[in-house]
Amino acid sequence: MSRQVFTIVGASLAGLRAAEALRSRGFDGRVVLVGEERHAPYERPPLSKGVLHGTVGLAELTLRDAWDDVEIEFVPGDRVVEVVAAERDVVLASGRRVRSDQVLLATGGRPRDVDLPGLDLPGVFTLRDIDEALELAPLLAQGGRLVVIGGGFIGLEVAASARMLGCEVTVVEAATVPLARGLGPEWGGYVAEQHLERGVRIGMGVGVRALRGSGHLQEVELEDGTVLQADLAVVGVGMTPRTELAEGLGLRTDGGIVVDARARTSNSHVFAAGDVTVQPSWSGDRMVRYESFQNAQDQAAVAAAAMLDQEPPRREPPWFWSDQFDLNIQTAGELGGADEVIVRGDHRAGTSFAAFHLQGDRVAGVFAVNRPKEVRAGMKLMEVDLPVTVDELIDESVDLRRLAKKVVAHRRP
Secondary structure: OOOOEEEEEOOOHHHHHHHHHHHHOOOOOEEEEEOOOOOOOEOOHHHHOHHHHOOOOHHHHEOOOOOOOOOEEEEOOOOEEEEEOOOOEEEEOOOOEEEOOEEEEOOOEEEOOOOOOOOOOOOEEOOOOHHHHHHHHHHHHOOOEEEEEOOOHHHHHHHHHHHHOOOEEEEEEOOOOOOHHHHHHHHHHHHHHHHHHOOOEEEEOOOEEEEEOOOOOOEEEEOOOOEEEOOEEEEOOOEEEOOHHHHHOOOOEOOOEEOOOOOEOOOOOEEEOOOOEEEEOOOOOOEEOOOOHHHHHHHHHHHHHHHOOOOOOOOOOOEEEEEEOOEEEEEEEOOOOOOEEEEEOOOOOOOOEEEEEEEOOEEEEEEEEOOHHHHHHHHHHHHHOOEOOHHHHHOOOOOHHHHHHHHHHHHOO
């Protein structure tokens, strides 16, 4: 009897972790991991931070150098162009075909298309991969004028990195508050204020009309007629999930590949994990798409278990972090729809606090700056569904982690 073949499309964090999980869970068939980039799988969060600072290189980001010890057939620098539904053949651009018993799509996303004249000018970057980050880093180190188009997390991380390197930085954001979609207007406004205090200029509520230059970027024209002089520009207006293969297979898509809580698509032999998926939220009340390091790892482990028809691992509340200047920003759970927000620490007087978003007497989400322990405590409170009081949350002498641990101990049989 021939060995089963599981093919993973996308040598991303999710793709690699799924391949490793298949092996750790006892799968003894072939595992084929196909990556479009020529590099082995690597971490992407540092691209807008450590790589731009010049303190982190590809060697430090690479997630796996050796493949023989896990018997993963890694195929770099080749692109999957089709997955044939009837035979579950995975067809590569090189012409190779891999007949597969199960397929996992970990195709991630691409920078969102923007219709702007001048996007192809030298000096304009999108910062989606390591090669572009390594090209941009020495240019930022020279100082100069940088315009960041888009005030999301990637845009603001790039802005912070560039400002720390001595660049003149302007962020242009079409919304009236940066990060409002993910953090809400108050915390998005707080992060914007921190950038302004550190010398970043932010133009809010205005779009970009064109990028201009003769042989190289020289200026950015805004929709209100303002012209910004620029040596470099980074376009960071979000990403578009790469759903083309899923659509070719006839899978259900809706702003991403739709999967259930076990990472299964509408085809019982095809699974998906990572940024490309739309999945049930952690609370189970709606469908969401998470773009985070944590989700890529955790959903990959769930997918591997489902592919082997095993019990999936427990998932924690969604968690995300961003480093900007001296700010370690973390969020967990859901920040929207709170009945009340209780702040531990003084967010008006410093850069160390945690804001607990409550629904009734339960913690539904946490936003914190330089308070990682409170974020972990908040996540545990969400997991155990523990009622809390305002006094407990405000009083910094109360160890919130111990409160949650007591509940866990009490519930054990």
